[in-house]
Amino acid sequence: MLKILKYSFYDLMRSRWSYVYFLFYLMLGFVLLFLNNDVSKAVITLMNIIIVLVPLIGTIFGIMYCYNSKEFTELLLAQPIPRRSIFLGQYLGVASSLTFSLIFGLGIPFVLYGLFMSDAIFDFSLLLVTGAFLTLIFTALAFNIAISNENRIMGFGYAVLLWLFMAVIYDGLFLISLVIFEEYPLDNFSIAATLLNPVDLSRTLILLKLDISALLGYTGAVFKQFFGTNAGLVISAVMLLLWTIFPVWRMVYVAKRKDF
Amino acid sequence: MKSVLLIFLFFLLPSGWTQVAGQVEVCPDCAVSTIKKGIEKAGVGDTVLIRKGTYLEYNIAVEKPLTLLGEPGAVIDGQDKGEILRILADSVTVDGIEIRNVGTSYTTDWAAIRVVKSEYYRIEHVTLKNLFFGIYLERSDNGKVLNNTIIGDAKDEYNSGNGIQLWYSKHVEVRGNHVQGVRDGIYLEFADEVVIADNVSTKNLRYGLHFMFSNNDRYTGNTFENNGAGVAVMFSRNISMTGNTFRKNWGSAAFGLLLKEINDAEIRGNTFEENTVGINIDGSNRVVYTDNHFIKNGWAVKVLGACYTNSFRNNNFLYNSFDISYNSKMNDNVFDGNYWSEYTGYDLDKDGIGDVPYRPVKLFSYIVNRTPETIILLRSLFMDIIDFSEKVSPIFTPDNLVDANPIMKRRQ
Missing domain, CATH: 2.160.20 (Pectate Lyase C-like)
Incomplete structure (x- = not known):
């Protein structure tokens, strides 16, 4: 498995897209910090971008890689290697190279602009951790879609739809249900609804750490009580982990049984 | 100017000659050792000079026009027993005194300095610590409250008072005060034509400044920070x-x-x-x-x-x-x-x-x-x-x- 991971990883590291992705974050970081020299403010702006872009790129990249390396996968399948290793290796290769680009692309400019001296270091690391989780989650989901759909067009369609659902439609449904049921106590519902979507969960975690939680009023107090405590942080981390592990498990499960 | 002159005059005089015309000196070791006695002895328009030291007194009433002038380090400690200073006459000046430990009462609003139905008062350079109500102006017009420092340690809204309170008082000037750690820093109720300028009101439990039913007032150049x-x-x-x-x-x-x-x-x-x-x-x-x-x-x-x-x-x-x-x-x-x-x-x-x-x-x-x-x-x-x-x-x-x-x- 490690060999395949290494191969996928180096293959991607050499590929143009990884560089583009890396350079994109590098430029984004530099431009943000150039325009507004304040590290902690740049973190807020960055959050908006990470919440939207990381899932999108994870999904598209994951599904593209899957379809493109189909022949290679079939070649590997002919060898005496366990299927588990093949798919896990490929998945980890893609996810880790994306995470690498993200962390270094954003990390370098922020470190150069004095991240270690500012008090935003915790917020920034939280941002990177959630970004890494989002990459892992959405790459795994993309692999699932690719494995379940032989038709590439359908696969791409589902992948984009998945991203659209998680990033936009889910919030729309969330909003509608909040407005419809406004007469009822909605605290627990909104906490649950937030926990169930990794994009919302990441956003809420970062928002509550940044000092705009007072803005959230009563709802914010409820959320802070939940997410601000250690138990809440552990639960959110567990949720993100579950969101990673379950798709990976399903991917391996389906791959093992699939007739290639 | 008058008070500066008085201090100047005092230093020129040989020591031991403590009784100056128009001035009563109060110090812990003097013949006049309490402020109450000092006020009793003073005539209309005199100055009561309070020397350095701690005076354990409360319910001090000022019923004639005079000046209460405190030396640096002159402290009145009310020992949480009640109201400290009550001004009931026109043209009273309180300057440079520190007042501590005003009692808390749920039936009467005990204040460090209360002015009742008097005019032309002047309260300046006063320091208030550990108080219930600070400066309470009650039906008293045409006064000035200048450059005072009020530092409370209020914890709950229900058992704390306001720093500077104006009630039915018109034409008052509140300038250059620092109020912190009370319920409302400055509170106005039925107080018209009031000027509130250059104050700093911070870390109060409820409001930095609170207006109720008060018209034609002006507040300018104040800083309100970190209030509830x-x-x-x-x-x-x-x-x-x-x-x-x-x-x-x-x-x-x-x-x-x-x-x-x-x-x-x-x-x-x-x-x-x-x-x-x-x-x-x-x-x-x-x-x-x-x-x-x-x-x-x-x-x-x-x-x-x-x-x-x-x-x-x-x-x-x-x-x-x-x-x-x-x-x-x-x-x-x-x-x-x-x-x-x-x-x-x-x-x-x-x-x-x-x-x-x-x-x-x-x-x-x-x-x-x-x-x-x-x-x-x-x-x-x-x-x-x-x-x-x-x-x-x-x-x-x-x-x-x-x-x-x-x-x-x-x-x-």
């Missing part, structure tokens, strides 16, 4: 608020300035920075807002209905999460010539005024007003999208609520 809820101006007319700073009133129910049933007020040149809500406006009419700076607030201005004919001109709105929030579709207020940091329009003819009108009310802020829980979707992509579509064609927000002349560069 900010500044509340309620049920008053013709109030002028200029050049004040409202900062860091941050909390789920906090605001920089609350206007409740305020008519014909002027709000000019103030700075609202990092408050949850910059100005919370409720039922206020004909208020003019000009040259204010709203910086990094959650809501810069939150309008809660029944507000007519207000005008916002030449203000700076910088980096607020929401610039304006409305809870109705009706708008009778004017926004003109403001700078909005979120404005994305262009200025083709280079006259410094944006060619596209700016809509300061976002759909999201309208939704949040309706269902507060939805605030959890703050900064989500979905909200940005519907905000954008609302901006293009307003349906829910008042469609005449626009700044037709948004300026391109922020005002200094």
Whole structure:
């Protein structure tokens, strides 16, 4: 498995897209910090971008890689290697190279602009951790879609739809249900609804750490009580982990049984 | 000037000669060892000079015009037993005394210094510590409260008092005071024609400044920072608020300035920075807002209905999460010539005024007003999208609520 991971990883590291992705974050970081020299403010702006872009790129990249390396996968399948290793290796290769680009692309400019001296270091690391989780989650989901759909067009369609659902439609449904049921106590519902979507969960975690939680009023107090405590942080981390592990498990499960 | 002269005179005199005409000296080891006795001995218009030392006294009544002058280190300690100083005569001056440990009572508002039905008083350079009520002006007009320091240690609203309280007192000047750690820093009730200037009111439990039923007042150059809820101006007319700073009133129910049933007020040149809500406006009419700076607030201005004919001109709105929030579709207020940091329009003819009108009310802020829980979707992509579509064609927000002349560069 490690060999395949290494191969996928180096293959991607050499590929143009990884560089583009890396350079994109590098430029984004530099431009943000150039325009507004304040590290902690740049973190807020960055959050908006990470919440939207990381899932999108994870999904598209994951599904593209899957379809493109189909022949290679079939070649590997002919060898005496366990299927588990093949798919896990490929998945980890893609996810880790994306995470690498993200962390270094954003990390370098922020470190150069004095991240270690500012008090935003915790917020920034939280941002990177959630970004890494989002990459892992959405790459795994993309692999699932690719494995379940032989038709590439359908696969791409589902992948984009998945991203659209998680990033936009889910919030729309969330909003509608909040407005419809406004007469009822909605605290627990909104906490649950937030926990169930990794994009919302990441956003809420970062928002509550940044000092705009007072803005959230009563709802914010409820959320802070939940997410601000250690138990809440552990639960959110567990949720993100579950969101990673379950798709990976399903991917391996389906791959093992699939007739290639 | 008179007091300086008196001190000067005193040092010129040989020691031991303590009795000067028009002056009574009080010190712990003197013949006159308590302030009460000193006041008793003093004639009308005399000065009672209080030497350095701690005086364990309370319920001191001043019933004739005189000056109570404290040396540095002159402390009156009330031992939490009751009210300390009660002024019942006109033209009394209290200067330079430190008062500690005012008693707490739930039936009487015990104060460190209470002025009752007197005029032309002057309270200056007084330090109050560990108090219930600080300076309480009761039906007393034409006085001055200058450069005092009030430091309380209030913990709960129900058993704490106000720093400076004016009740039915007109033409009072409150200037250069520092108030912290009490319930309301400065409280006015039925106090007209009052000037409140250059004070610092901070870390108070409830409001930094609180107006009730007080008209024609002016407050200017004050700083209100880190108070429980900010500044509340309620049920008053013709109030002028200029050049004040409202900062860091941050909390789920906090605001920089609350206007409740305020008519014909002027709000000019103030700075609202990092408050949850910059100005919370409720039922206020004909208020003019000009040259204010709203910086990094959650809501810069939150309008809660029944507000007519207000005008916002030449203000700076910088980096607020929401610039304006409305809870109705009706708008009778004017926004003109403001700078909005979120404005994305262009200025083709280079006259410094944006060619596209700016809509300061976002759909999201309208939704949040309706269902507060939805605030959890703050900064989500979905909200940005519907905000954008609302901006293009307003349906829910008042469609005449626009700044037709948004300026391109922020005002200094």
